[in-house]
Amino acid sequence: MTDPGAYVEEIRRIIAFALEIPPERLADTTPFDDLGMTSRQRIQLLARAEVTYGVSVDIDELDRLVDIRGVAEVIAEAVAAQRPRA
Numbered sequence: 001m002t003d004p005g006a007y008v009e010e011i012r013r014i015i016a017f018a019l020e021i022p023p024e025r026l027a028d029t030t031p032f033d034d035l036g037m038t039s040r041q042r043i044q045l046l047a048r049a050e051v052t053y054g055v056s057v058d059i060d061e062l063d064r065l066v067d068i069r070g071v072a073e074v075i076a077e078a079v080a081a082q083r084p085r086a
Helices: 005-019 039-053 059-064 068-082
Strands: none
Touching (some): 005 068, 039 068, 059 068
């Protein structure tokens, strides 16, 4: 599996831009609910991450998108699943 940490900073930037808040206000484990993120915004975040990383993520993973770390883990798994197996 790809290291989720590789995606954290870009995801932080995406979220900060979407919510119009400074990136430094976002810790990896800050719950999106605490930031006022709606379920619609989480779906938009998922769509943006899919485009950014060229992956497809099952909508069932939406429940895991509760903080930056969760998004990074979902993206890392999607990237790893796309790689050809040796």
